[in-house]
Amino acid sequence: MSPPLIAYANVSKTFDGTRVIAVDDVSLDVAEGEFVAIVGGSGSGKTTLLRLANRLIEADAGSITIEGDDVRSVDPILLRRRIGYVFQSGGLFPHLTVAGNIGITPKLLGTAPAEISARVDELLDLVRLDRAPYRDRLPHELSGGQRQRVGVARALAARPRIVLMDEPFGALDPLTRDALGDDFRELHGKLGLTTVMITHDMTEAILLADRIAVMRGGKLLAQGTPAELSESGDAYVGELLRTPRRQAERLGALLPREGAA
Amino acid sequence: MSIFADPRWAEALGHLPDYLGSHVRVSVAALALGLLLSLPLAIISRRQPVLRGALLGLASIVQTVPGLALLALFYPLLLALAALSLSWFGFGFSAFGFLPAVLALALYSMLPVLRNTITGLQGVDAAILEAAQGVGMTPRQSLFTVELPLALPVMMAGIRTAAVWVIGTATLSTPIGQTSLGNYIFAGLQTQNWVFVLFGCLAAAVLALAVDQLLALIESGLRNRSRLRAALGGVGIAALVVATLVPTMMRAQTNYVVGAKTFTEQYVLSALMAQRLKAAGLSATTREGLGSNVIFEALASNDIDVYIDYSGTLWANQFHRTDIKPRQELLAELRTMLARQNITLSGELGFENAYALVMPRRRAEQLGIRTIADLASRAANMSIAGDYEFFSRPEWAALRRAYGLSFRGQRQMQPDFMYAAVASGEIDVIAGYTSDGLIAKYDLVALGDPRHAIPPYDAIVLLAPKRANDEALRKALAPLLGKIDIATMREANLRAAGNDAASSPDAVAQWLWEKLGKK
Numbered sequence: 001m002s003p004p005l006i007a008y009a010n011v012s013k014t015f016d017g018t019r020v021i022a023v024d025d026v027s028l029d030v031a032e033g034e035f036v037a038i039v040g041g042s043g044s045g046k047t048t049l050l051r052l053a054n055r056l057i058e059a060d061a062g063s064i065t066i067e068g069d070d071v072r073s074v075d076p077i078l079l080r081r082r083i084g085y086v087f088q089s090g091g092l093f094p095h096l097t098v099a100g101n102i103g104i105t106p107k108l109l110g111t112a113p114a115e116i117s118a119r120v121d122e123l124l125d126l127v128r129l130d131r132a133p134y135r136d137r138l139p140h141e142l143s144g145g146q147r148q149r150v151g152v153a154r155a156l157a158a159r160p161r162i163v164l165m166d167e168p169f170g171a172l173d174p175l176t177r178d179a180l181g182d183d184f185r186e187l188h189g190k191l192g193l194t195t196v197m198i199t200h201d202m203t204e205a206i207l208l209a210d211r212i213a214v215m216r217g218g219k220l221l222a223q224g225t226p227a228e229l230s231e232s233g234d235a236y237v238g239e240l241l242r243t244p245r246r247q248a249e250r251l252g253a254l255l256p257r258e259g260a261a
Numbered sequence: 262m263s264i265f266a267d268p269r270w271a272e273a274l275g276h277l278p279d280y281l282g283s284h285v286r287v288s289v290a291a292l293a294l295g296l297l298l299s300l301p302l303a304i305i306s307r308r309q310p311v312l313r314g315a316l317l318g319l320a321s322i323v324q325t326v327p328g329l330a331l332l333a334l335f336y337p338l339l340l341a342l343a344a345l346s347l348s349w350f351g352f353g354f355s356a357f358g359f360l361p362a363v364l365a366l367a368l369y370s371m372l373p374v375l376r377n378t379i380t381g382l383q384g385v386d387a388a389i390l391e392a393a394q395g396v397g398m399t400p401r402q403s404l405f406t407v408e409l410p411l412a413l414p415v416m417m418a419g420i421r422t423a424a425v426w427v428i429g430t431a432t433l434s435t436p437i438g439q440t441s442l443g444n445y446i447f448a449g450l451q452t453q454n455w456v457f458v459l460f461g462c463l464a465a466a467v468l469a470l471a472v473d474q475l476l477a478l479i480e481s482g483l484r485n486r487s488r489l490r491a492a493l494g495g496v497g498i499a500a501l502v503v504a505t506l507v508p509t510m511m512r513a514q515t516n517y518v519v520g521a522k523t524f525t526e527q528y529v530l531s532a533l534m535a536q537r538l539k540a541a542g543l544s545a546t547t548r549e550g551l552g553s554n555v556i557f558e559a560l561a562s563n564d565i566d567v568y569i570d571y572s573g574t575l576w577a578n579q580f581h582r583t584d585i586k587p588r589q590e591l592l593a594e595l596r597t598m599l600a601r602q603n604i605t606l607s608g609e610l611g612f613e614n615a616y617a618l619v620m621p622r623r624r625a626e627q628l629g630i631r632t633i634a635d636l637a638s639r640a641a642n643m644s645i646a647g648d649y650e651f652f653s654r655p656e657w658a659a660l661r662r663a664y665g666l667s668f669r670g671q672r673q674m675q676p677d678f679m680y681a682a683v684a685s686g687e688i689d690v691i692a693g694y695t696s697d698g699l700i701a702k703y704d705l706v707a708l709g710d711p712r713h714a715i716p717p718y719d720a721i722v723l724l725a726p727k728r729a730n731d732e733a734l735r736k737a738l739a740p741l742l743g744k745i746d747i748a749t750m751r752e753a754n755l756r757a758a759g760n761d762a763a764s765s766p767d768a769v770a771q772w773l774w775e776k777l778g779k780k
Contacts, residue, residue, distance in 0.1 A: 056394060081397030091392030095410045095486060105396050138486060154396065 003068065004029035005162060005194045006053060011062035013048055022048040024218035025062070032161075035188055035195045037209035039202055039240065045218040046198045050164050053196070054083045067161065081105055084155030084163035084193075089171045090147040092139040098124075098150050099135045105158040123153035128183060145176035152184060156191070163188075165197040169204065181208050203244040214240060268762045269456040273445060278508035279546075281464060283440035285505040287359060288431050291366030292424055299371045303378035304404065313379060320372035328430040331369060335361035336437045336555060343562070357555070357564035358438035358548075362431065369430055370423035377419025381412030417480035421473055428469040432461065435550045436523070438559055442468070447550035451525055453677055453760050471501060517545040517734065520556045520568035524648075524676050525757045525766075526614060526696060526750065530569045530720075532770035534738060541737035553578065553650060561602055563727045567734065570723055571614055573716035575599070577655040585659075588717040595721075603726035607735060608742035612696055612750045615718040616656055617707035618645075619693035621684055625706050632709035636690065637664040644670040646679050647692035656715050657692070663714035677758060680705065696720075696747055698755025720745070744777050 006029070013023040023045045030036050040046040051057040052064055055076040064071045071079060092101045102123055103116040111119075124131050127149040139147055148168060155163055168184075169177045185208050188195050199205050205212045206226045213223040214237050222232040230241055306313040323331070339356035346352060354360065385408050393403040409416075432443030445461025448454065475497040482491030517538050521531035531547045538545035548565055557579055559565045572595055576582050580598055585591075596606045618633055630636050636643075645668045651657055652671060660666055668690070674682065677699075679691040684703035693700060695707055695718075722742065728734050753776075757769040 054395065056391065077397055077399055080395060085395040087388065087392050087395065089388075091388050091395070093389060093392065093407055095407075108397050108402065 004065075005032045005034075005067055006030040006196065007065045008049070008052070009063050009065075011049075011052060011059050011064060013045075013052060013057060013060050021218045023052065023059075026215075026218075026220045027062075028213055028220060028223060030194060030196055032194055033192055035185070035193075035197070035208065035210045036213060037197045037199055037205035037211075038213045038215060039199055039205045040215035041200060043217075044215040046215045047166060049215065050166055050196060050198050053162075053164060054080045054085060056080075081109055081158060082160055082162075084158070084160040086148075086151050086155045086163065086165040086168045088167045089144070090139065090151040092147055092150055092154070094139050097136045097138055098129075098142070101139070101150055102153045102157050104154065109158060119157060120153075123157060126156070126187060127153045129153075143176075144172050145180060148172065148180060149183075152180075152187070156187070161192075161194060163193050163195045165195065167198050167200070170199070170201075177204075184208075202240045203247070206244060267456055269454060269765060270460070272765055272767070273457055273460040276445070277464065278505075280440060280442050280444050280461075281468070281505050282508055284428070284431055284442045284465070284468065285502060287362050287366065287434060287439055287441060288424075288427050289502055290359075290363045291427050291431070292370055292420075294363060294367035295370030295423060295427070296374060296420065298367065299374035300378060303375050303382070307379050307382045316375060317372075317379070320375050323368050324372045328365075328369065329433045329436070332362060332365045332430075332434055332437050333552075335365040336558075339364070340558060355562060355564050357559045357562065358434075358440075361437050362434035362439035362441075366427050366431055366434070370427045373419040373422035373426070374416070375419075377422075378412065378416045381415030381419075382408055384415060385411045414480055414484040417476065417483055421476040421480065424472050424476060425469045428472060429465060432465050436552050437555055438548055438551055438564065440548065444549060447523070448528060448766070450675065451523060451528060451550070451677070453758055454765060455760065472498065475501065517543055517567065518565045519545055519547045520551055520559060520565035521547055521549040522553060522556055522568075523550050524694075526694070526754050527569065528766040529753055529757050529769045529773065530610075532766040533741065533773055534567060534569075534722075536767070536770055536774065537737050537741065538734070541733065543733060543737060560723055560725050561604060563725045566725045566728050567738070568723055569610065569720050571718040571720055573615065573656070573718040576716050577659075581655070583655065583659065585713045585716050588719065591717055592719060592721070599723070603729060605724040605729045607722040607724050607738065610720040610722065610741060610745045610750075611743045612720055612745050612747040613718045614694050614696035614720055614750070616651065616654075616692055616715055617695050617710070618660075618690050619680075619683065619700060619705045619707050620690045621686075622704050622706040624686075624689075625708070630708065632711050633660065633664050633666070633714075634711055636708060637666055640666050640668050640690075643668055643689035644672065645690045645692065646672040646674045646682060646688045648676045648679070649673050651692045659714045663712045696750045696754060698751040698753070699758060701751060702755055702758075720750075740777070745773070749773070749776060 008026055008028045011023055011026050012021070014021050026049060038046045038049060048057055052059050053066060053071070055071055066074075066079065066083070093104070096104070099117070099120045102120045106116045106119060120135070121131050124134060129146060129149055134142070134146070139150070142150065151168065169180050172180065181204060187193070197209065211223060211225055212229055214221045214229070214234075216236055221234050222229055222237045224232075226241075229237055232238065302316055306316050326334075336356060339361050343354050343356045346354065389407060389411065390403065393407045398406065431441050432446055434441050435443035435447045442461050442465045445457045445464065449457030449461060475494045478494030478497065479491045482488065482494060519531045519534045519538070521527040528549055531549060535545040535547050551559065553574065556565070556568055557570070557575070560568060572592055575595060576591060586594065592606075592609070599606050618636065620630070625631070628639060630639070647657070652673065672688065676694070679688070679693060680697065680699035680703050682688045683691045684705065693705070693707065699705070700707060722738060724731070724734065753769050753773045756772065757764050757766060762768065
């Protein structure tokens with residue numbers, strides 16, 4: 001088996017002196033090409049865990065390796081430029097156009113303008129936004145779903161092997177969310193990405209991810225495929241899985257099998 | 262007749278290129294310096310609460326100092342610095358006019374820029390800052406490509422406030438020797454030329470409004486991310502600056518600068534000297550409204566070339582002498598003392614403008630008061646008014662010592678209003694000037710000084726060190742020496758105190774010259 005692309009080994013992080021333990025002795029490997037979802041409620045430490053990977057936050061204990069390098073031995077700026085990061089509700093720069101936002105990391109890397117321009121068009125195609133009408137728009141002129149598509153395109157601009165996503169689809173309406181999730185999953189496969197996505201929604205995690213890691217109170221409670229998770233004896237994990245199952249059953253009973261309403 | 266038919270409007274307009282150009286120049290320099298200081302300070306201090314608090318506190322304190330006082334403070338400060346630099350590094354600089362005005366105004370402009378820049382930078386959404394970090398920006402790249410552009414609209418609002426403040430306050434830089442639109446206001450106030458006062462206020466207000474509106478255009482352009490609007494505003498500002506600066510740049514460099522203090526007689530005499538220099542084919546301008554101490558230092562450091570002072574004033578104020586000598590002896594000694602500072606006492610004009618205690622003739626006669634000694638016994642029930650300097654001058658201390666004077670109350674007043682105040686009985690006694698035409702106009706009388714507490718005040722022509730051997734200058738001014746008697750000067754001053762077109766300093770100086778020619 002090839003070495004994991006992202007490896008957390010006994011990682012801990014406390015804030016505010018030692019009073020708040022955000023991440024507590026977590027070990028997690030993500031293999032190349034894998035799509036892992038980290039599921040947990042607010043305050044579970046899932047966002048902290050994600051940010052430790054590109055050193056937006058520094059770990060207190062344990063080690064994290066990315067593509068075989070210990071992150072502490074890498075310049076954090078260069079590390080971030082080689083990892084795609086999709087922020088909650090886009091995190092787009094409001095004063096830059098769609099093209100300016102998408103091309104920002106290549107620009108920081110010193111890519112030639114013509115090359116960036118071509119890459120922007122390519123990425124707009126990839127995230128299914130029409131080039132001509134969207135290229136020069138400002139973020140406030142876009143819908144929430146369009147903003148998040150731009151956010152994904154920006155994360156992919158410098159051709160990273162790894163993409164980290166922080167509740168990327170959380171603020172979207174269900175239809176947009178579903179479409180965007182499917183589109184991204186397709187991109188993940190097509191581009192051979194390794195993706196770690198944070199979500200509080202177990203249904204979304206089950207539908208998109210290969211493997212799911214469940215966090216609570218800073219601890220990693222369980223990890224595995226949906227099938228493996230359902231074998232877990234942990235009560236909280238069981239509770240998390242029960243909800244989508246119950247919803248699916250009720251939906252199945254309420255909606256007619258075939259045809260549109 | 263329309264009020265705009267008054268020829269003083271045309272005269273005011275004639276000064277506009279010079280005053281407006283100087284005003285814009287000092288404002289632009291001050292604002293640029295203010296921005297150069299404030300912006301880096303704001304950026305450095307935005308994440309350091311202690312430094313930020315200290316800076317904003319300091320800037321707020323500066324803001325509470327009245328503009329005029331701030332400007333006045335910079336003059337002695339720079340004077341001391343210039344003296345230090347001369348003794349340490351072998352070169353001095355001019356502490357007069359432009360430099361103190363720019364420094365004081367720059368300091369004045371800092372608060373709104375500091376505050377708005379810090380507020381603007383702190384107002385940038387934390388999520389955006391994190392995104393900047395997340396896409397791989399260095400702190401510097403984040404500052405320049407994300408934080409500053411996003412804070413710019415708020416920063417611009419601060420810059421607008423600063424610009425309006427600076428343009429308004431720059432009118433107060435006239436007394437420290439910087440020509441500005443304030444020249445209209447100060448000259449108008451001194452010579453009761455309300456057309457000038459109004460013109461100066463209007464010009465300053467229009468300039469401030471124009472700059473404010475153009476900056477507003479840039480601000481709204483930045484806020485709405487409209488490059489066109491921002492560019493239009495920028496072009497407008499640039500055009501305004503160029504249009505106001507070009508006439509002053511194009512103007513031939515004038516060689517001679519004639520100084521004038523802050524009262525009517527000085528305006529008339531400086532206008533007269535400037536006219537004589539021009540008649541002799543020398544180029545000359547006047548710098549009016551300078552304080553007594555400012556003007557002497559300005560002459561000593563060659564910032565102005567010539568002005569009229571009064572022997573007793575220099576004796577008591579500049580050389581801190583408390584003894585009183587007869588007129589000629591005092592002049593001779595003064596000449597030697599001035600020569601030690603390389604200043605030339607080129608000669609007397611012929612009249613004295615002494616401080617004198619003045620009261621209505623009828624009242625003086627009723628009370629049997631002829632001299633200050635007679636006044637002393639009644640002073641306890643009387644009030645006195647003097648100009649802004651008088652009560653802090655050594656002459657006042659000498660008077661009180663010599664006669665044991667103690668008044669019920671004392672007030673400071675604009676000199677031109679004192680005479681009317683004493684004539685109307687609102688004030689009992691004023692410290693007036695013997696050459697003032699208003700003494701005759703209001704039927705006032707100057708009380709005698711039998712104990713010689715007040716020194717003689719011969720009007721004397723002083724030349725700057727660099728003009729010591731300037732024959733052309735001496736020749737041009739020679740016809741004035743010894744020619745102006747007290748009656749002529751009083752009449753000239755009375756004319757200048759009028760409120761019509763014939764009362765402008767230039768017109769009165771012209772009249773005075775013609776009158777001298779007839780004698």
